[in-house]
Amino acid sequence: MNSKTLVIVEHDNQVLSSDTLKAISAASVLNQPVNVLVIGCNCQPVVDSVTKIEAVSAVLVADSEIYEQQLAENSALLVQNVSEGYTHLFAASTTFGKNLMPRVAALLDVGQLSDVIKIESEDIVIRPIYAGNALAKVKSLDSVKVITVRSSAFENAPVNNASNAEIQVVDINIGNDSSQLIERQKTQSVRPDLPAARVVISGGRGVGSKENFALIEQLADKLGGAIGASRAAVDAGFVSNDLQVGQTGKIVAPDLYIAVGISGAIQHLAGMKDSKVIVAINSDSDAPIFEIADYGLVGDLFEILPELTASL
Amino acid sequence: MKVLVAIKRVIDPYSKVRVKTDGTGVETANVKMTINPFCEIAVEEAIRLKESGLAEEVIVVSMGESSCQEQLRSALALGADRAIHIETDTECQPLSVAKLLKAIVEKEQPRLVLLGKQSIDSDNNQVAQMLAAITGLPQATFASEIHIEGNKIEVEREIDGGLERLRLSLPAVISVDLRLNEPRYASLPNIMKAKSKPMEQLTPEQLGVELSSSQVTLEVMPPKARQAGQIVTSVAELVDKLRNEAKVIE
Numbered sequence: 001m002n003s004k005t006l007v008i009v010e011h012d013n014q015v016l017s018s019d020t021l022k023a024i025s026a027a028s029v030l031n032q033p034v035n036v037l038v039i040g041c042n043c044q045p046v047v048d049s050v051t052k053i054e055a056v057s058a059v060l061v062a063d064s065e066i067y068e069q070q071l072a073e074n075s076a077l078l079v080q081n082v083s084e085g086y087t088h089l090f091a092a093s094t095t096f097g098k099n100l101m102p103r104v105a106a107l108l109d110v111g112q113l114s115d116v117i118k119i120e121s122e123d124i125v126i127r128p129i130y131a132g133n134a135l136a137k138v139k140s141l142d143s144v145k146v147i148t149v150r151s152s153a154f155e156n157a158p159v160n161n162a163s164n165a166e167i168q169v170v171d172i173n174i175g176n177d178s179s180q181l182i183e184r185q186k187t188q189s190v191r192p193d194l195p196a197a198r199v200v201i202s203g204g205r206g207v208g209s210k211e212n213f214a215l216i217e218q219l220a221d222k223l224g225g226a227i228g229a230s231r232a233a234v235d236a237g238f239v240s241n242d243l244q245v246g247q248t249g250k251i252v253a254p255d256l257y258i259a260v261g262i263s264g265a266i267q268h269l270a271g272m273k274d275s276k277v278i279v280a281i282n283s284d285s286d287a288p289i290f291e292i293a294d295y296g297l298v299g300d301l302f303e304i305l306p307e308l309t310a311s312l
Numbered sequence: 313m314k315v316l317v318a319i320k321r322v323i324d325p326y327s328k329v330r331v332k333t334d335g336t337g338v339e340t341a342n343v344k345m346t347i348n349p350f351c352e353i354a355v356e357e358a359i360r361l362k363e364s365g366l367a368e369e370v371i372v373v374s375m376g377e378s379s380c381q382e383q384l385r386s387a388l389a390l391g392a393d394r395a396i397h398i399e400t401d402t403e404c405q406p407l408s409v410a411k412l413l414k415a416i417v418e419k420e421q422p423r424l425v426l427l428g429k430q431s432i433d434s435d436n437n438q439v440a441q442m443l444a445a446i447t448g449l450p451q452a453t454f455a456s457e458i459h460i461e462g463n464k465i466e467v468e469r470e471i472d473g474g475l476e477r478l479r480l481s482l483p484a485v486i487s488v489d490l491r492l493n494e495p496r497y498a499s500l501p502n503i504m505k506a507k508s509k510p511m512e513q514l515t516p517e518q519l520g521v522e523l524s525s526s527q528v529t530l531e532v533m534p535p536k537a538r539q540a541g542q543i544v545t546s547v548a549e550l551v552d553k554l555r556n557e558a559k560v561i562e
Contacts, residue, residue, distance in 0.1 A: 099441065107446075111527050112438050141528065179480045248350075285543075292538050
């Protein structure tokens, strides 16, 4: 059987998610034809974008009102329907991919390889376990490999201006009467997306209050970076939960990660220890974060942050 | 309404994990074990549903070696009514867990199945979605708030970049996120009471489920260690290092 890959595209009906570029890049490691599936409603702008990705040879489009919200119940059935002939199904390990792909895998009666950081061959991958404290090399014996990939471990797939990908309309309409979307609130931010940012400034419990987070914001704006947070800062209500960096939040690997007032619990390190350069600013010289920081500065963040922002 | 909660026995999240030198896995001998933190949140939510009169019975289920009965007892001490232990020495991969849970769902007919969004050992984040798939039930993953209204359940979900609210028809499968609640501690009287609560023992064979493993772990390796860093003494020194040594700022 010829090997063929299908990547499930993530988007909001208008804009292609950059995580999909990472998933396509991971899929192209296998050197086999890569097709993509766009599920949505009035999603032509997304189709236009994906046809320009070099590695993509065909774009399958299921454009219908019933897919507007991209809920897992009917989306998974649709993927199951179009997946015949594919040996590999990929998606990014975002909340969209994590929600949908295991449902697809189970419908196909196969396992899933989650949050993969390296594709070794067509059936062997490497993935972190135990909050990144171990790496497992796993071989899949399944006929179809369902894989979600960690965005921070892959580069963006190259994009062309010419589009060579063939468009195939998928005329399969599967309804969904068991779940409905009531509302979706996306936080509007002028700063870069956390997983895609080149610089991330994160605050923890030590920042003390929501108001004090302004110090983190000022530094982030100066460096053109994104803002992150530890679980303690989110639980204390300093920032919204979608900024949490760690095992259960976002995984980031920017060029520069500045941890401010963060002790460095295992669960937080899981989300940022692959950053190229880590800076820790903390008043406690025994904080575990200093064990992994390239540069550590022990002191009062309320003095250090304004000085740092001013000197950049 | 009957609520089923699946729980997993895992290494305590605050323990330092050591990779075995022979590359076969991580050291689990003499390591503190506990209920997976996300499963604990699921148990807490089920108990709150019972306390608010929305649930009549809370059943906890776990699969694995006989040692996972400890975690089932802990869940009973927190307020669950009865436990089901599916005994097996075979490692259960997520699809197998989902199939075992499906058999329990068919047997017990719960209106709601609550699971943690992921276990902190294998970090798969798959079982709830797989169970929903093979039972044909609707799913809401990463729940941070749930409200039951008659035959429906409204769920707030944590998604990248924000939140969303879904309305599902019951029965449904929900996986819970950290923000859903703050789990309680078991009191001593409740720990004593839990000893006499029913614990049913079943095997995969009795449930008609064949455990298959479609994934083989070839090797478990420690992650690359980071090189030791340096402590700088002033902001000026830090900026200088970032600019001229690490070259990460202009």
